[in-house]
Amino acid sequence: MTDGGDARRGDTPHRAPALTPEGIPDRLYGRRRGHPLRPRQDRLMQLALPRFRLTAAEASQAHALFPGTDDLWLEVGFGGGEHALALAAANPQVALIASEVFENGLCSLLTRIVPEGAEATVPPPPRLRLWPEDARHLVALLPDAALGRLYLMFPDPWPKARHAKRRFVNRAMLPVVARVLRPGAEWRIASDDPTYQAWVADQALFTPRLDTVQRPADWHPTRYEAKAIREGRTPRYWIFARSDAPWA
16 A cells, blocks of 8 residues: 555646655655556546546645535545545545555546446545545645544555655654644554554654554454455554644
8 A cells, every 4th residue: 555656647746845844755655556557447547537536726625625524534545445435435424535646546446436337427426535646745735624534554664764754654744744633633544564563653752542453443444454464464553643732
């Protein structure tokens, strides 16, 4: 699961340099594409995604895009999309922005909600939008206190020390994330990688509300969690709550 990225080929990435931490590389991801896209996937990217994607202008006024909702949540690096869609189904009064740069992951989510043959016509769900670019740029564009919850589920661990700054969990990112979380909002993180688990503990400037190796009942499973358990790794889950204390 990727935790950032850039725009699709030919697009102009939306950037907010004044809010992007110095010293953090623009490219927080590995691959943009895995296997070559099949014809159906290519139609989803070319015809459906433009209607489902959140624009920079919409991001800066996110609540206006989702009138009548109880809250706005963001998932960074949704992978195959099963977790994001489970969140949306279980919380119909909540608006969700799902961010992912890996094209095969975008296609996986779109395949689940766009009927074949309707790629050019089906409207997006009223309370779901996709951000297929660098998630840090989205966070920089969102208004203050916009989010009630932020999910980072099984991100790429970037295990090499020289790649540590590519991790979304980073002290330079904390004040940027804190700005868009309203008081009492939650940042939920899960990882099965020992290096990343230690990194989260090291980068945190305060005690999490939750730190456990048992997935809480209200957390939806993901394919990455299932793979980790199958291969003998122990996932860890955290909840960090937004308080009035500075995250910097």
